[in-house]
Amino acid sequence: MAKQAGVAIGYLSERTGLAVSAIRYYEAQGLLEPWRNAGGQRRFHRADIRRLSFVMIAQQFGFSLPEIRSFLKDLPGGRTPTPEDWARISTGFRSHLDARIETLQKLRDNLDGCIGCGCLSLPKCKLYNPEDRAAQKGQGPRYLMGDSPKAQNEA
Amino acid sequence: MAKQAGVAIGYLSERTGLAVSAIRYYEAQGLLEPWRNAGGQRRFHRADIRRLSFVMIAQQFGFSLPEIRSFLKDLPGGRTPTPEDWARISTGFRSHLDARIETLQKLRDNLDGCIGCGCLSLPKCKLYNPEDRAAQKGQGPRYLMGDSPKAQNEA
DNA sequence: TCTTGAGCTAAAGTTAGGTTTAGAAATTAC
DNA sequence: GTAATTTCTAAACCTAACTTTAGCTCAAGA
Numbered sequence: 140m141a142k143q144a145g146v147a148i149g150y151l152s153e154r155t156g157l158a159v160s161a162i163r164y165y166e167a168q169g170l171l172e173p174w175r176n177a178g179g180q181r182r183f184h185r186a187d188i189r190r191l192s193f194v195m196i197a198q199q200f201g202f203s204l205p206e207i208r209s210f211l212k213d214l215p216g217g218r219t220p221t222p223e224d225w226a227r228i229s230t231g232f233r234s235h236l237d238a239r240i241e242t243l244q245k246l247r248d249n250l251d252g253c254i255g256c257g258c259l260s261l262p263k264c265k266l267y268n269p270e271d272r273a274a275q276k277g278q279g280p281r282y283l284m285g286d287s288p289k290a291q292n293e294a
Numbered sequence: 295m296a297k298q299a300g301v302a303i304g305y306l307s308e309r310t311g312l313a314v315s316a317i318r319y320y321e322a323q324g325l326l327e328p329w330r331n332a333g334g335q336r337r338f339h340r341a342d343i344r345r346l347s348f349v350m351i352a353q354q355f356g357f358s359l360p361e362i363r364s365f366l367k368d369l370p371g372g373r374t375p376t377p378e379d380w381a382r383i384s385t386g387f388r389s390h391l392d393a394r395i396e397t398l399q400k401l402r403d404n405l406d407g408c409i410g411c412g413c414l415s416l417p418k419c420k421l422y423n424p425e426d427r428a429a430q431k432g433q434g435p436r437y438l439m440g441d442s443p444k445a446q447n448e449a
Numbered sequence: 450t451c452t453t454g455a456g457c458t459a460a461a462g463t464t465a466g467g468t469t470t471a472g473a474a475a476t477t478a479c
Numbered sequence: 480g481t482a483a484t485t486t487c488t489a490a491a492c493c494t495a496a497c498t499t500t501a502g503c504t505c506a507a508g509a
Contacts, residue, residue: 158498
């Protein structure tokens with residue numbers, strides 16, 4: 140088989156629009172696993188462009204890097220992912236994504252019947268009910284989109 | 295007219311589920327304007343429960359505190375907001391919110407035709423096109439949902 | 450070969466959105 | 480009237496997701 144030369148970090152940066160520092164950071168977060176050349180520089184698969192694209196897209200949907208890492212777990216690290224690989228992971232991703240959109244829509248629908256009618260101050264209002272909210276998460280910024288507190292609360 | 299005694303911060307905290315510290319923080323961010331009693335303690339309008347509820351809901355939709363502050367600008371600070379006041383601001387809010395949901399749906403639809411077909415690595419892909427992305431925002435965490443970089447880029 | 454651009458690491462800095470802590474003063478409860 | 484709560488402020492701390500800086504090495508072109 141042909142030797143894989145690999146591409147440098149600057150090339151990935153150019154192709155994805157991400158800062159070089161961001162790509163290094165993603166590696167540190169386990170989203171990518173480049174190898175090193177003789178001189179110690181990172182070398183990436185061309186397919187990592189697509190991998191990074193996926194990361195960026197998932198971020199737009201409000202997923203955290205640990206969550207995205209878990210989506211990517213299903214991608215083969217060693218070989219170039221096939222279209223089938225991508226289809227598989229994007230299917231898993233889509234279900235999370237659909238759930239997220241649905242949550243937003245439900246909230247919006249509630250909003251119509253709730254802010255409109257002025258019931259917002261009542262504890263029975265679904266919209267600000269603690270169960271439905273992002274509260275009780277301890278420190279740090281609250282996650283934004285209203286579901287999957289996973290990482291923290293499974294201890 | 296009856297004298298407005300106002301409620302204490304702990305009461306608001308109880309009613310909204312927010313931490314006392316969060317309420318003080320929101321005040322510092324200009325989302326609330328309590329007055330002080332003789333002893334220097336904060337006193338709030340009862341209507342601030344609703345105001346805080348609105349803040350929490352808007353946060354679930356991914357709006358930042360500055361954005362939320364601007365939504366609340368339309369609320370009368372001095373008097374207790376009427377249902378009409380709320381209707382007015384929630385209408386403005388809804389249009390932002392609809393836009394946000396629509397963006398998500400568009401992204402999802404693109405995703406079907408894009409990750410599925412493997413085109414993700416191409417610069418023409420709408421999904422990771424820099425224009426459509428959260429990139430180029432300078433420092434700090436990138437905002438999550440893909441639009442309204444407003445605050446930063448109007449200089 | 451030499452120079453310049455790209456890459457490397459480790460550590461510190463940044464932003465948003467809060468929480469925690471410490472010590473003091475005001476309120477409430479008994 | 481005193482004890483127990485709340486509340487106050489200011490400053491430090493926290494997480495996520497990065498960027499910046501400093502000082503150095505590697506690689507590519509003239």
